[in-house]
Amino acid sequence: MLLTNQWLDKLAASCVDFEARGMLTRGAIRIPGRNAEPSSIPGSAVVEEDDDDEDTVPGPRVLAHVELAKTIAQRKVNAAELARKINQPDLIQLIRSFLYEQLLPHPSSDSSSSGSSPPRHRLPFFDSSISVYTSALATFYAPSDLCGTGGMRRERIRAISSWRGGAGRYDCVFVETDPAAQGMLGLDVARVRLFFSFAFRGQFYPCALVHWFSRTDNRPDDDTGMWIVRPEFNTDGSHKAAVIHLDTIRLFTKASFTYAIP
Numbered sequence: 001m002l003l004t005n006q007w008l009d010k011l012a013a014s015c016v017d018f019e020a021r022g023m024l025t026r027g028a029i030r031i032p033g034r035n036a037e038p039s040s041i042p043g044s045a046v047v048e049e050d051d052d053d054e055d056t057v058p059g060p061r062v063l064a065h066v067e068l069a070k071t072i073a074q075r076k077v078n079a080a081e082l083a084r085k086i087n088q089p090d091l092i093q094l095i096r097s098f099l100y101e102q103l104l105p106h107p108s109s110d111s112s113s114s115g116s117s118p119p120r121h122r123l124p125f126f127d128s129s130i131s132v133y134t135s136a137l138a139t140f141y142a143p144s145d146l147c148g149t150g151g152m153r154r155e156r157i158r159a160i161s162s163w164r165g166g167a168g169r170y171d172c173v174f175v176e177t178d179p180a181a182q183g184m185l186g187l188d189v190a191r192v193r194l195f196f197s198f199a200f201r202g203q204f205y206p207c208a209l210v211h212w213f214s215r216t217d218n219r220p221d222d223d224t225g226m227w228i229v230r231p232e233f234n235t236d237g238s239h240k241a242a243v244i245h246l247d248t249i250r251l252f253t254k255a256s257f258t259y260a261i262p
Contacts, residue, residue: 096123098243133195189213
């Protein structure tokens with residue numbers, strides 16, 4: 001998998017070089033794992049931050065973390081209006097469930113894809129405005145690709161409705177849902193649909209709206225040695241979604257979800 005990621009990085013760099021030389025039409029190649037679905041957030045297509053997806057981080061080794069991009073694509077967005085524009089009708093309900101878990105944590109209540117949800121009457125009322133971002137930055141230790149003094153790398157996770165003038169790009173991530181479990185059993189796979197933040201009762205919350213994937217088994221595939229995952233859907237056919245805190249994102253994955261994880 002590490003070699004595959006290196007090859008993908010080299011292919012991406014070659015695409016940039018070929019475009020500069022006029023040898024390749026922009027948008028002609030789709031990179032695996034960055035599937036797009038319809039979405040329209042006004043203004044998000046023109047705020048792409050830096051064009052670089054990854055870089056080395058100077059300095060000593062530090063704990064891995066994820067933070068929102070410095071540039072805000074939209075400020076003071078009404079949550080109900082945003083829900084309509086991104087075709088996520090239950091966005092406010094998901095935010096309220098997220099706040100319930102943040103303010104009143106219970107052992108059986110987390111941001112996993114388990115499907116359990118608290119009674120609606122117990123959820124905090126939410127009417128705050130939202131700030132929307134098109135990306136977040138993941139900083140982590142990369143022992144397989146040591147660079148800089150501490151071996152730290154930074155990669156940009158994107159959720160944007162139009163990438164480089166073409167279709168949208170919605171990257172996939174690993175989300176920690178069971179700290180006590182080992183490896184993939186403690187992680188769930190999700191595709192980021194939206195990065196956003198808001199303030200509630202004096203507290204700042206950096207969040208992501210995600211669509212969940214689920215493992216097809218509790219162990220890797222016997223033939224490929226890879227974890228097989230597939231999108232999760234509700235009974236009405238809609239994607240199973242959740243609002244999660246950025247702190248629960250553990251790793252940005254470039255894997256191609258057809259649908260295998262090493």
